[in-house]
Amino acid sequence: MAGTWHVPYLAPVHVLVEGATKEQIRKRVTPFVNDLNLFLNHGSCLHDIQDVRQSLNPNVKNPQAFEGFAVEAEHWYTYNTGGRNEAQFNIGLFPEYLRIGLGFEFTKKNYGDPETVPMMYGYFRNVLRQYKQGFDRFAQENSLQIEWHPQGRPEGRLHLEYIPTWEVSRWFLRRSKVPNWLFVGRLLYRERDAEILKDPSRLKEVMELVFGGFKPLWKQTQTEATRY
Secondary structure (H helix, E strand, O other): OHHHOOOOOOOOHHHHHOOOOHHHHHHHHHHHHHHHHHHHHHOOOOOOHHHHHHHHOOOOOOOOOOOOOEEEOOEEEEEOOOHHHOOEEEEEEOOOEEEEEEEEEOOOOOOOOOOHHHHHHHHHHHHHHHOHHHHHHHHHHOOEEEEEEOOOOOOOHHHOEEEOHHHHHHHHHHOOOOOOEEEEEEEEEOOOOHHHHOOHHHHHHHHHHHHHHHHHHHHHHHHHHHOO
16 A cells, blocks of 8 residues: 555755745645645555554544644644644654654643643653664664754744754653653755655655654554553
8 A cells, every 4th residue: 555655746945945934835835745644644654543543542533644734934844633742753844954753742832731742752761761772773774863942942943952863762761851842753954865855755765764663662652651
């Protein structure tokens, strides 16, 4: 099933968002994100995550995992339905890079639940402890990084901080204080990774490797949460 679907062509990243208003970004990226969501829902390794969520929580009703997207200053992102208060599969674009991975939003922004998300984050950290060796290998093989926004900082990408690949798991396991936002995944930079960004087949391969690596960790996190 997944092999018959393709990631849509992504125009040069800086053209889409750099210096653009929210309205301009939405107009420019809507066709791409609509096709991207179709791929994620039906052709990617994430096509069944709503089934997983529903098997653990009968209150999950929406069959589509990815619908629509959000826009901020020089930034758009999409994530799975229900992920706002859980660990979320997230794809987002800044002028400098495209991110692909797993995120946690700890603020009240966009109907967030600051009490539930830290709990889910705690379960995720417990899962990482159980599978640290495998996660370290996964992080190294896929050049994973952390993008995070500390509490007390103004909003915006200029106030984001980054953790390099070699320190990812140690940072997770040593840090207990929650930030405003936390993302771990692959950052595809507009110059260094230009060949991947302009090639739908290679971009699909990266998405599948990253999301496929996170999926069992995400599922175990969901399972752990239902036990309490």
